[in-house]
Amino acid sequence: MALANKETTNVVQRRGTLAARKARLPLVSLVLGGLAFVAIMTAIPMAFLYAQTDVVQGPAQRIFYFHVPIASVGMFAFVVMAFTSIMYLWKRDERWDWAARASAEIGTVFITLTLITGSIWGRTTWGTWWSWDPKLTASLVLWFMYISYLMVRSYMGRTSASANAGAVIAIIGVFDVPIIYEAVNLWRGLHPAAQVGVPGALPSDVVLTLMVALAGFALLYSFLMLQLYQFQKLQTFAQRLRATVEYDM
Amino acid sequence: MQLYLVAAYAIAWLGLFLYLTVVALRIRGVKTELLAVEELVREQQAKQQQTQEK
Numbered sequence: 001m002a003l004a005n006k007e008t009t010n011v012v013q014r015r016g017t018l019a020a021r022k023a024r025l026p027l028v029s030l031v032l033g034g035l036a037f038v039a040i041m042t043a044i045p046m047a048f049l050y051a052q053t054d055v056v057q058g059p060a061q062r063i064f065y066f067h068v069p070i071a072s073v074g075m076f077a078f079v080v081m082a083f084t085s086i087m088y089l090w091k092r093d094e095r096w097d098w099a100a101r102a103s104a105e106i107g108t109v110f111i112t113l114t115l116i117t118g119s120i121w122g123r124t125t126w127g128t129w130w131s132w133d134p135k136l137t138a139s140l141v142l143w144f145m146y147i148s149y150l151m152v153r154s155y156m157g158r159t160s161a162s163a164n165a166g167a168v169i170a171i172i173g174v175f176d177v178p179i180i181y182e183a184v185n186l187w188r189g190l191h192p193a194a195q196v197g198v199p200g201a202l203p204s205d206v207v208l209t210l211m212v213a214l215a216g217f218a219l220l221y222s223f224l225m226l227q228l229y230q231f232q233k234l235q236t237f238a239q240r241l242r243a244t245v246e247y248d249m
Numbered sequence: 250m251q252l253y254l255v256a257a258y259a260i261a262w263l264g265l266f267l268y269l270t271v272v273a274l275r276i277r278g279v280k281t282e283l284l285a286v287e288e289l290v291r292e293q294q295a296k297q298q299q300t301q302e303k
Contacts, residue, residue: 059251059254060254062254063253063254063257066258067257109265113261113264113265116264117257117260117261120253120256120257124253227272231275234279234283235279237283238279238282238283241290244290245286245289245290
């Protein structure tokens, strides 16, 4: 038994020291970060100088080039979180859980910014900071789902029970994503309906700017996913390594 | 109208940059922690070797 414990300790220590050596920024991460920076830096002047001003909403409509991409990526992050959580429950491999935690954190930031920018846009267009519109309410529910996931994970620590509880929240919460997407079609509300893909609904310069911004934020999400996955991995190794040192002392 | 647009972009970009900074600091922190624990492991292994030699 003592020998088995000793061997486990050695394996954890070897993995931990190896992880510390490998902890540099990988090439793929640098490429994704660079591409995200270029795409976002292209989208900003396009949003202000290239895309035409909306006749009805005026300059405030330009919030749309930030709000729509981060909302889309924020919702996609929850789908990734639910998928990786299902994979964790199925395979019992902690790498899936690291990915779920990483996606949850980024998604929370994106959905928070979506609610803030949407609220500012609402003030200019509807004359109010908030309305209990179905799409807005469903987005707020998604934000609460993200917050509850992060709170549960933080409170329960790095245990399998915490991963299981997080996975349950992710799987339940993902049903809110199609509700948000379809809210404008299902119920009558204030929020504008999706115009992308509808022929003639939006001018080509608006669609192009939106696509560049969407690509930029999707790349930023991928870049952050790699960073936070690496962070989760290093934190796990550091905790285990510390535990083995404390165990031997 | 213009003021709201500036406010929205300022808050959003400030929030994103703040988050990126926090992520970078957290990664740096965990790397430092890992190196410190690695040093502890090395010290412990050296101690064990000394004990075995005696």
